[in-house]
Amino acid sequence: METTLVKSNFKSEEYFINMGPQHPATHGVLRLLLTIDGEIIKKVEPDLGYIHRSIEKMCERDSYQQIVHLTDRMDYLSSHINNEAVCLTVENALQLELPDRVKVIRTILSELTRIASHCLWWGVMGMDVGALTTYFYGFRDREMINDIFEETCGARLTMNYNIPGGLMFDIHPNFVQRTKDFIAHFKTKLPEYDTLLTGNVIFQKRTKGVGVLSKEDAISFGASGPVGRGSGYSCDVRKHHPYSAYDRVTFNEALKTEGDTFARYQVRIQEMWEAMSIIEQLIDNIPEGEHKVATNAVIKLPKGEYYQKVETARGELGVYIISIGTKNPYRLKFRSPGFSNLSLLNHIAVGGKIGDLVASMATLDLVIPDIDR
Amino acid sequence: MSYISDIYTGIKTLLTGMSVTGKYFLTSRKGAITQQYPDNRSTLKMFERFRGEVVMPHDENNEHQCTGCQKCELACPNGSIEIIWDRGIDEATGKKKKFIDKHIYHLGLCTMCGLCIEACPTDAIVWAQNFENSTYDRTQLTKVLNRPGSKVKAGVED
Ligand code: SF4
Numbered sequence: 049m050e051t052t053l054v055k056s057n058f059k060s061e062e063y064f065i066n067m068g069p070q071h072p073a074t075h076g077v078l079r080l081l082l083t084i085d086g087e088i089i090k091k092v093e094p095d096l097g098y099i100h101r102s103i104e105k106m107c108e109r110d111s112y113q114q115i116v117h118l119t120d121r122m123d124y125l126s127s128h129i130n131n132e133a134v135c136l137t138v139e140n141a142l143q144l145e146l147p148d149r150v151k152v153i154r155t156i157l158s159e160l161t162r163i164a165s166h167c168l169w170w171g172v173m174g175m176d177v178g179a180l181t182t183y184f185y186g187f188r189d190r191e192m193i194n195d196i197f198e199e200t201c202g203a204r205l206t207m208n209y210n211i212p213g214g215l216m217f218d219i220h221p222n223f224v225q226r227t228k229d230f231i232a233h234f235k236t237k238l239p240e241y242d243t244l245l246t247g248n249v250i251f252q253k254r255t256k257g258v259g260v261l262s263k264e265d266a267i268s269f270g271a272s273g274p275v276g277r278g279s280g281y282s283c284d285v286r287k288h289h290p291y292s293a294y295d296r297v298t299f300n301e302a303l304k305t306e307g308d309t310f311a312r313y314q315v316r317i318q319e320m321w322e323a324m325s326i327i328e329q330l331i332d333n334i335p336e337g338e339h340k341v342a343t344n345a346v347i348k349l350p351k352g353e354y355y356q357k358v359e360t361a362r363g364e365l366g367v368y369i370i371s372i373g374t375k376n377p378y379r380l381k382f383r384s385p386g387f388s389n390l391s392l393l394n395h396i397a398v399g400g401k402i403g404d405l406v407a408s409m410a411t412l413d414l415v416i417p418d419i420d421r
Numbered sequence: 422m423s424y425i426s427d428i429y430t431g432i433k434t435l436l437t438g439m440s441v442t443g444k445y446f447l448t449s450r451k452g453a454i455t456q457q458y459p460d461n462r463s464t465l466k467m468f469e470r471f472r473g474e475v476v477m478p479h480d481e482n483n484e485h486q487c488t489g490c491q492k493c494e495l496a497c498p499n500g501s502i503e504i505i506w507d508r509g510i511d512e513a514t515g516k517k518k519k520f521i522d523k524h525i526y527h528l529g530l531c532t533m534c535g536l537c538i539e540a541c542p543t544d545a546i547v548w549a550q551n552f553e554n555s556t557y558d559r560t561q562l563t564k565v566l567n568r569p570g571s572k573v574k575a576g577v578e579d
């Protein structure tokens with residue numbers, strides 16, 4: 049193509065650049081096709097499929113016990129909650145009544161997962177906007193939770209601790225003490241997060257008024273989790289459709305109405321406080337009892353369709369199973385929060401600068417394997 | 422004017438943040454956050470439930486507890502376990518019995534899900550805590566878990 053430069057009359061021209069699939073700010077193999085004019089973004093087109101592993105198809109082949117471990121590999125930062133989603137769907141279909149102990153332990157582990165995920169997000173968020181220090185602070189606190197998981201579940205990332213019917217084995221004797229230690233530790237560290245990053249004017253200038261999403265748009269794009277709540281859309285599954293032990297704890301749904309990047313940031317910080325309060329309410333009185341109820345070695349769901357949704361650290365994860373009465377699902381569909389949240393990226397990024405795109409993308413908290421599955 | 426005051430508040434909040442980092446700079450000792458791996462190999466202890474790789478413990482008589490029931494092979498989601506079995510005469514009872522020839526475990530395929538260990542009725546396989554599994558040749562990741570010449574412990578039935 050011939051480019052003509054008219055003297056003394058600069059012509060602006062739109063052009064494409066690729067962001068990703070190996071860009072550090074896309075947090076994984078996400079490729080964004082940017083149409084830009086100078087530095088103003090005209091269009092953002094996500095190009096998916098780089099890490100597609102056909103998990104849904106693999107689920108049609110696997111037994112219900114085996115499906116659980118595949119969900120670790122979707123949103124790996126909320127692996128415990130993903131496991132729980134599948135287990136709850138299967139348990140509801142079988143109409144199993146779980147012991148209270150299982151429900152409480154699952155809730156505590158879910159909230160720990162949420163804190164761990166938000167710690168990592170916070171560190172990476174700071175890094176994306178140029179504050180590398182936060183990364184180490186976030187990881188320091190996440191490491192304590194990882195140790196708790198490693199001691200109880202045996203793994204740090206791909207937990208696979210939930211099984212249909214309860215938990216694979218009982219919690220470790222040190223679990224309660226370690227969790228309490230962590231809460232005591234994190235209560236002194238979370239205010240440091242605010243001192244270090246939230247109050248920083250440079251950070252606020254990068255985030256306030258950037259990537260604004262209105263409540264109506266949040267609803268029509270299917271936003272969920274902190275992204276929806278940052279726009280004032282009350283969408284917390286734990287509040288509106290309580291599962292496990294969420295009906296026996298009191299907590300506030302973190303809501304902000306501004307809808308910008310800073311609001312989504314604040315929602316997540318607030319959620320860490322709420323998660324700590326939920327854990328504190330439960331940790332002292334974990335009921336005694338069995339850690340699982342017996343199921344058949346080969347689980348067959350009755351013919352029908354089943355749906356269950358849970359609140360992961362990123363938003364609403366739905367599991368939809370169609371069973372024809374065999375030992376595998378006929379079809380299994382995951383409604384993943386990341387996919388819907390990514391769909392609104394174009395909407396909030398157009399008109400902004402490339403630096404703003406990075407900041408808004410950081411608060412969408414995208415985990416690419418969750419989007420591609 | 423606002424430009425100057427912006428710079429001023431920017432520097433002020435930057436210093437507020439640096440009070441936190443400065444505090445840790447002065448008070449932290451070596452290894453406060455990071456571990457000195459691999460220098461600490463001799464003292465590094467993994468948690469006892471840590472999933473490193475699947476192993477089959479043998480006792481001093483070179484006997485294991487695997488009956489060859491294949492439940493682990495069935496439970497495994499990705500075919501990491503292959504049982505090669507045969508029928509033979511049980512010396513004690515004189516009856517025909519299934520026993521394993523080889524319990525083959527592909528560490529390179531294993532996702533550390535733990536379903537095989539849950540499924541084993543005789544606790545013949547357990548988790549080992551070693552995690553340094555890298556090799557130059559992936560065929561080394563295919564292991565035969567039962568040792569040569571080993572046999573099943575007397576009285577172990579599934
Ligand atoms: S841990 Fe899971 S993947 Fe590995 S051998 Fe056992 S069942 Fe198979």
Ligand code: SF4
Nearest residue numbers: 487488490491493541
């Ligand atoms: S290891 Fe356990 S489950 Fe596997 S064949 Fe042996 S006895 Fe059966």
